[in-house]
Amino acid sequence: MSGLLALLDDVAAIAKVAAASVDDVIGQSAKAGAKAAGAVIDDAAVSPKYVQGFAPARELPIVWKIARGSFFNKLVILLPIALLLSAFAPWAIPPLLMLGGAYLCFEGAEKILHAFQHKQAHSKATGDPAHLEEQKVKGAIKTDFILSAEIMTISLAAITAPSIWLQAAVLAIVGIGITVVVYGAVALIVKADDLGLMMANKGRLGITRALGHGIVKWMPTFLFVLTWVGTAAMLWVGGQIIVHGLGQLGWHAPEEVVHGWAVAVAHNVSDAYVAAVEWIVTAACDGVLGLVLGLLIIPLVNFVIAPLYRVVRPA
Numbered sequence: 147m148s149g150l151l152a153l154l155d156d157v158a159a160i161a162k163v164a165a166a167s168v169d170d171v172i173g174q175s176a177k178a179g180a181k182a183a184g185a186v187i188d189d190a191a192v193s194p195k196y197v198q199g200f201a202p203a204r205e206l207p208i209v210w211k212i213a214r215g216s217f218f219n220k221l222v223i224l225l226p227i228a229l230l231l232s233a234f235a236p237w238a239i240p241p242l243l244m245l246g247g248a249y250l251c252f253e254g255a256e257k258i259l260h261a262f263q264h265k266q267a268h269s270k271a272t273g274d275p276a277h278l279e280e281q282k283v284k285g286a287i288k289t290d291f292i293l294s295a296e297i298m299t300i301s302l303a304a305i306t307a308p309s310i311w312l313q314a315a316v317l318a319i320v321g322i323g324i325t326v327v328v329y330g331a332v333a334l335i336v337k338a339d340d341l342g343l344m345m346a347n348k349g350r351l352g353i354t355r356a357l358g359h360g361i362v363k364w365m366p367t368f369l370f371v372l373t374w375v376g377t378a379a380m381l382w383v384g385g386q387i388i389v390h391g392l393g394q395l396g397w398h399a400p401e402e403v404v405h406g407w408a409v410a411v412a413h414n415v416s417d418a419y420v421a422a423v424e425w426i427v428t429a430a431c432d433g434v435l436g437l438v439l440g441l442l443i444i445p446l447v448n449f450v451i452a453p454l455y456r457v458v459r460p461a
Contacts, residue, residue, distance in 0.1 A: 247387030255440025
């Protein structure tokens with residue numbers, strides 16, 4: 147009997163430890179997810195533009211393809227890499243993030259350049275729809291990889307769990323939760339016009355039909371604005387990664403200059419708005435830096451990297 151009681155005591159102790167571990171994972175997942183909220187907003191703003199220009203029947207399948215790629219990015223590629231780098235090569239994380247930030251700057255600047263050159267409208271009008279869809283999905287998954295890397299890195303920095311398994315559990319929960327939230331929101335955004343049309347045609351109340359007409363009328367404008375928000379988000383996040391990465395590598399001057407400008411501007415507003423103004427000025431400076439860097443990278447990619455890639459890639 148005493149042996150059985152001792153065994154039950156051991157089981158109870160193990161259960162308490164397991165429950166504490168679960169609570170710890172959930173708590174740290176919420177904390178890490180909150181830290182990565184800024185990148186989540188960027189991801190949600192960037193993604194809908196990849197669905198524009200396709201038939202309504204293809205919108206949700208495209209969103210699912212991108213979401214599936216995002217799950218793979220976070221859970222299969224980035225989670226193990228983040229844990230390995232954190233354990234064995236933490237010094238490599240800032241340069242790798244800066245490389246990703248440079249890619250975001252390049253893509254954002256290229257979108258702006260193409261808009262001014264009126265190339266995007268032509269690209270939508272020609273070409274095989276299946277091929278265009280495949281290219282859009284690939285581009286979206288590549289961009290998601292960079293934003294996911296930032297999300298996972300920010301989350302990893304916020305985790306205090308001593309065990310690598312607890313860290314892995316927290317990162318997995320954050321990755322799954324953020325992907326569901328982001329692409330669930332994207333699915334709602336891209337199908338909002340269909341919902342508005344249904345409300346306008348089948349709504350029983352006048353206010354329902356009026357709201358449906360309003361959604362249908364304003365969704366193209368909303369999506370247009372969201373496309374530019376997504377482009378601005380790329381530049382902002384890319385510039386922010388570069389500035390922060392330079393600080394981590396020992397060059398604090400860019401970070402200090404941006405912070406000094408933000409503080410100087412915020413000094414002229416009331417105390418209630420200081421934090422908001424500092425954030426806006428910092429984001430604007432990071433975005434301008436991202437645009438300048440992206441414009442500098444475009445010729446490097448077009449005239450050096452792309453030709454070299456065409457030479458070395460398999461036939």
